[in-house]
Amino acid sequence: MGALIWLASYPKSGNTWMRTFLHNLFTNAQQPVDLNRLDDFTLGSSTAAWYRRYTPTPPENMTDEEAAKYRMAVQRDFTQVFPDSVFVKTHYFLGERDGVPLHNMDVTAGAIYIVRNPLDVVLSMVPHFNVTLDEAIEILRDENAGTKPTKTHVSEHYASWSTNVKSWTQIPNPQLLTMRYEDLLEKPRGSFKRVTNFLGLKPSTERLERAIKFSSFKVLKAQEQKSGFKERPEGAEAFFREGKKEQWRAKLTPEQVRRIVDDHREQMERFGYVPKDYA
Structure with missing residues (x-):
């Protein structure tokens, strides 16, 4: 039986990137792992198939209350998948819903949380959620x-x-590693080395750099263009868009930037995301 390591983030913040890196690293892949086989290595906290063990209710008809009833048991079942660490993707905030925790801490070993500048997150949300x-x-x-x-x-x-960012990162914990999306982009070797150190791994430089290369945005986008990606939302042209930072400078109006900063200033300041003109 393994213990859970949560790969946590607000949506569109680099979770799939981290999953792909870890998949390539752990399998010591000699060519990029199939993007559509990520769930062979990492589980999804909201995957309905696990709930079917406990209720005949069709997933699309399952109320939040019913899901909450089985959530702790489902997450305990996750530990049976691998004998060691079990990586689980989650976009849930760290807290309770309907009186039940969203994460079963009794079977948790740790978490990696990825935070990304919300000024860029909103740009990725537009095509992903099909909203303005x-x-x-x-x-x-x-x-x-x-x-x-x-x-x-x-x-x-x-x-x-x-709330999502604060819930995961407000209390320092040796079992939690917080990574900035922007650091992964700018300093991939050093940043992903922090991830392997956190996990107690000592991969060779060649193995680490190969995993970084095989999980690069360029490779992931090419895979999606060639074979599609089953996690692409219906109606979205692509899951992987730009993979860059500070695109907001050319795409957000000053009023939109102000709204986001006003809404999220406290957490943005913690991670150095407040533009100088809005400090």
Whole structure:
């Protein structure tokens, strides 16, 4: 039986990138792992198939209350998948919903949390959720933000960007590693080395750099263009868009920047995301 390591983030913040890196690293892949086989290595906290063991209710009809009833048991079942660490993707905030924790800490060993500048997050949310930019800004501040149940997933509960970030990172914990998306972009070798150190791994330089290369945005985008990606939302042209930082400078109006900073200043300041003109 393994213990869970959560790969946590607000949506569109680099979670899939981290999953792909770890998959390539752990399998010591000699060529990029198949993007559509990520769930062979990492589980999803909202995957409905796990709930079918406990209830005949179709996933799309499952209420939040019913999902909450089985959530702790489902997450305990996750530990049976691998004998050692079990990596689980989650966009849930760290807290309770319907009186039940969103994460089973009794079977948790640790977590890696990825935080990304919300000024760029909103740009990625627009095509992903098929919303306008102003609607994405509203979702970013919505404490009830999340997804509705579907045939394949139970509801997810993000909360606002600030709540999501704060819930995971406000209390220092040696079992938690917080990574900035921007650092992964700018200093990939040093940043991903921090990840392997946190996990107690000592890969060779060649193995580490190969995993970084095989999980690069360029490689992931090329894979999606060639074979598609099953996690691409219906209606979205692509899952992987730009993979850059500070695109907001050319795409957000000053008023939109001000709204986001006003909504999320405390957490943005913690991670150095408040532009000088809005300090």
